[in-house]
Amino acid sequence: MWNWSSRGVLRASIHVRAQEDHVFLTYTATENGERREYSYPVRLDWTPCQYGGARPWFLCPARGCGRRVAILYGGAVFACRHCYRLAYESQRERDYNRLAGRADKIRQRLGWPVGILNATPRTKPKAMHWRTFWRLTAEHDALVGAALAGMSEHLGITERRLEAQARFVSSKT
Numbered sequence: 001m002w003n004w005s006s007r008g009v010l011r012a013s014i015h016v017r018a019q020e021d022h023v024f025l026t027y028t029a030t031e032n033g034e035r036r037e038y039s040y041p042v043r044l045d046w047t048p049c050q051y052g053g054a055r056p057w058f059l060c061p062a063r064g065c066g067r068r069v070a071i072l073y074g075g076a077v078f079a080c081r082h083c084y085r086l087a088y089e090s091q092r093e094r095d096y097n098r099l100a101g102r103a104d105k106i107r108q109r110l111g112w113p114v115g116i117l118n119a120t121p122r123t124k125p126k127a128m129h130w131r132t133f134w135r136l137t138a139e140h141d142a143l144v145g146a147a148l149a150g151m152s153e154h155l156g157i158t159e160r161r162l163e164a165q166a167r168f169v170s171s172k173t
Contacts, residue, residue, distance in 0.1 A: 001013065001014065001015045001016075002014050002016075011029070012027065012028060012029040013027060013028055014026070014027035015027065020044075021043065021044055022041040022042060022043045022044055023041070023042045023044065023058070024039075024040075024041050024042075025038065025039070025040060025041075025042060025078060026038070026039040027039075029076075031076070036076075038076075038077070040061060040077075041061075042058050042059065042061045042072065042078065043058075043059040043061070044056045044057065044058065044059065045057045045058075045059055045068050057069065057070060058070070058071075058072050058080075060072065060079055060080040060082075060083060061077060061078065061079065062077055062079035062080070062083040065079065065080060065082070065083050067080050067082060069081075073086065094150070094154065095150055096146070096147045096148075096149075096150025096151050096154065097147075099143050099144075099146050099147040099150065100116050100143070100144075100147040102143050103116050103140050103143035103144050103147060104116065106136050106139060106140040106143070107120075107140065109125075109136065110123075110124075110125060110128075110133070110136060110137070110140070111123070111125050116143075116144045116147060116148070120140075122137070
């Protein structure tokens, strides 16, 4: 049995009873000031493991689903991430952040400080071939350029705007 509380007030509790072919969930939850009780079985499916034994999977209890999943997420009914339309963090990540992450991986491989805005020392790691170094450097530069272009587009910064700001700054000095 598990309990969840917030500021000393019990918000939810759940009792889990496991059997061979299902797990029985009994829980109460307070939602919008209304306390509700839930009680239902979650069926299990077993798959054989490579070196013996078996691995249990939940079969999603949401109406019409029944997917075999490793994790169920809480809500009015415990269900799989597909039923709740949950995405992985990497799926919610913007393209330019993904590009910057790939550039950072190359920076780590080259022994440069991580962060696409950090200075690039352009030093080759000791055991790396020059051809590999130049290929990784070119790939890094392309990724950084694409990431910065995506960031500036997201922020609404265009070349004209940058040129206008530069003219404004130079006219003030």
